[in-house]
Amino acid sequence: MASPVWRSFCSQLIKTSRFRELKCSKSLIAGSVANGCKTEISRGMASGPRKIVITPTKFQWFRFKNDLHFYLMLTGLPLGAWIFYANFIQGEAELAEIPEGYEPKHWEYYKHPIRRWFARYIYxxxxxxxxxxxxxxxxxxxxxxxxxxxxxxxxxxxxxxxxxxxxxxxxxxxxxxxxxxxxxxxxxxxxxxxx
Structure with missing residues (x-):
């Protein structure tokens, strides 16, 4: 006999989960009823009959979405913040007179701050x-x-x-x-x- 905690957990799981229909022609679990092309488990509880539709798992899809979201945020947020800072806070360089005796560095010839950064540290x-x-x-x-x-x-x-x-x-x-x-x-x- 199942414990009351387990029965409560299972009933809450049934209430909150949203399952897709499994398209199959035969029943997957012994004792389940096959209605057309979906397999259901039916059990009468205190508040009436409840049905669970058995469907294939979406674990890999959810895992892929979570990983994609994580890595996009891991790289996208800092990159977006850097681009925002370069474009809106720092802004483009303006032309000015070169002081006497000063030779500009090679990265100072570029107008955009991101291009200047690449010219200074990458190229x-x-x-x-x-x-x-x-x-x-x-x-x-x-x-x-x-x-x-x-x-x-x-x-x-x-x-x-x-x-x-x-x-x-x-x-x-x-x-x-x-x-x-x-x-x-x-x-x-x-x-x-x-x-």
Missing amino acids: EDPVKLYEMEAAEAVLEFEEARCRARRKLVKDMIHSYDDYRAYYFVPAVDPRFTESVREGEKQRVHLESGTR
């Missing part, structure tokens, strides 16, 4: 980028010049064929020839000593 300084690209172009130019000189030297070596090129590798290792000479000297010395 690189355009002058720095230009210098980096120029240095890279100079390095590529120097490398191309070195390649052209090497090609010219190789062509001249091959055209005259009278000079050992820088890639020349001797056929016999000089250390090997020296050891052979040393061996011949020792052999000659030994032969002369035995006679």
